[in-house]
Amino acid sequence: MSCIFCEYQKREYIAENESAFAIYDKFPVNKGHVLIIPKRHFESFFEATEEEIKDIYSLMHKVKKNIDKELKPEGYNVGVNVGYYAGQTVMHLHVHLIPRYKGDVENPKGGVRNIKEALVRYDG
Secondary structure, eight states: OOOTTTTOOGGGOSEEOSSEEEEEOSSOSSTTOEEEEESSOOSOGGGOOHHHHHHHHHHHHHHHHHHHHHHOOSEEEEEOOOSGGGTOOSSSOOEEEEEEOTTSSSOOTTGGGGGSOOSSOOOO
């Protein structure tokens, strides 16, 4: 079975290091939405080696600096979907780095807690 992330060419990368690369999300939530993807094909965050996690983390900081400089967002969401029932649609680990801007949603309170109705109300 083919994998869309394994098929990316280096010319499409916006940044890379030893074990990970970054691309702009083709279906962005916000301007500057980036995916950080390990070069090795595997599905779950929990399968990543310590070195891969370190490289993902390092690359995320590098990309964030560029986004900060270019787009000046007021915040970020960082997310990983692990498994079909968590919303993972491409079964190759990828970390979302989503810039957030004042006014991009009416009430940002709770952040990622708003992906579904909570079991218990969150008042922050």
